[in-house]
Amino acid sequence: MPVKKSSAATLLSQWQAKLQNRSLKVGIMGMGYVGLPLGLLFAEKGLQVVGVDPDEHRSRALNQGRSPIRHIKNARVKAAVTSGLFRATADPVALKDVDAVLICVPTPLTKQREPDLSYVESSTEWVAANIKPGCLVVLESTTYPGTTRDIVAPILKKAGFKPGTNVFLAYSPEREDPNNATFSTASIPKVVGGTDATSGKLAAMLYEQIISKVVPVTSAEVAEAAKLLENIFRSVNIAMVNELKIVFDRMGIDIWEVVNAAKTKPFGFMPFYPGPGLGGHCIPIDPFYLTWKAREFDISTKFIELAGEVNTNMPYFVVSKLQDALGSRGKSLRGSRVLLLGLAYKRDVDDFRESPTLKLMDILERNKCRVDYHDSYIPQFPGDHHFPKLKPRKS
Structure with a gap:
């Protein structure tokens, strides 16, 4: 059952005090395009942050002040680390002292185009095994309605927690648009919905520290x-x-x-x-x-x-338009040399996840074209599991 009104008021008051004196600690699961900007913002606002990422190489690079994401500058990461308010680790035990944990992990599709929540589930299990009672857990990963209550909550319950009583649970969807010159993480309004009223209020209080406008919703x-x-x-x-x-x-x-x-x-x-x-x-x-x-x-x-x-x-x-263009010049698609300008899914980022360029490259190579690409943001293509026949190559 949810916390009583008097207990909820006490908890909200305690959180308010911690936010005011900057003693509230934030943990973030996943140091990628969503988790890293959030972590840096909290640190820049004076809150202590620990970022947990299973990629030890990424965690080590962050602690050395090196950003794994091109549009997030090294200087910003180094400043956060130097301040003593931001650190990264691959060990989820670091979450034992935090007051809030944000889960920012991928939610891909399976080969059958069904939701793959394995990252959410494993991350929640890590969280549940390490957090202290009274912690707020917020899922940020995009998913279907009901995931927070039906997937995340049961994992917390299995670890001995009671959402709404000794752990608090909310959902706040990420709205990152990498390298957007007009809107940044801090300026994009943040929607927040709790699995109970207290959880929603705690999550709103937390995000109000770094986001210009928080939009609470009922669930x-x-x-x-x-x-x-x-x-x-x-x-x-x-x-x-x-x-x-x-x-x-x-x-x-x-x-x-x-x-x-x-x-x-x-x-x-x-x-x-x-x-x-x-x-x-x-x-x-x-x-x-x-x-x-x-x-x-x-x-x-x-x-x-x-x-x-x-x-x-x-x-x-x-590809059909390319074939027509080559045909009008007396050439065949087979054996032609094709240069694809841009590998990323959008301009000025180093992210090629689900990029249509990969599909184009795959179709062309299956038609016996010789395919090269150029993208100054992605100097080396390491391969992609969706297209196992595409060999690594350089821009």
Whole structure:
């Protein structure tokens, strides 16, 4: 059962005091694109932070002031380490003294395009085995509605905790957009939903230390659903403009000119642009978390699935256009040398997860093309488990 009002008030008061005197300690599971910026922000605001990452090489590099992420500068990491407020480790025992833990780990899809929550589950088990009573646990990883309550909570219970009583549990979706010059981690509003009222209030208090605007919602499920809505909205609209690209191309109409003309309307329209497919750790993956969960309620998410099909097929459209262009010059796709400009899923980042360039590279090589790439942010391609036939290569 949740904490009584008097106990909740005491706990909130204790947290307020710790935040004011900067004695509250924060642990973060995962030192990647989501966890590292959060950890640095908390340290820069005067709170002690320990980042836990199973990659010992990454933890060691961070403690030496070296950033594993290109758009996060070494100087910023070094300043946080030098201040004594930030350290990284591969040992989850370091979580034993923290007041709050944020779980920022990947949530990929399996080969069957079903949710893979293995990272969330293993990280929660590490957390449950090491935290002290009274700790706040917040899941940040994108997932389907119900994950925090149905997956994370039972693991904490198995370790002897009672969410809402001697441990507190919330969900706050990450909204990172790496290397965005306009919006940073601190300036992007943060949605927060607890599995109970006290957990939600504690999580809001915590994020208010580093985020300009915190948006509390009534439950963890609402927060989980909000994140999926954001990315499904983008996936569906990108699919629409990609499909229009194919239609207008057949008609001899420039889709870019069409979009630029349409966006002059000052209301009721938001521009999206065509591309060779979808990439990154969010938009190609997150919608299918809801698709999977919806089946439990006997609902078929036709819009989401159709958008996925359109976006997945775009690399094949690009290759067909290349084949036509080569054919018009008396050349064949087979044996041609092709240079792909850009390996990352978006400009000015060193992240090639789910990048459509990899799909293009795979299709072209299966057609016996000689394929090179250039990307100044990714000087060396180490290979990718989704495309095991693609050999490592340099830009």
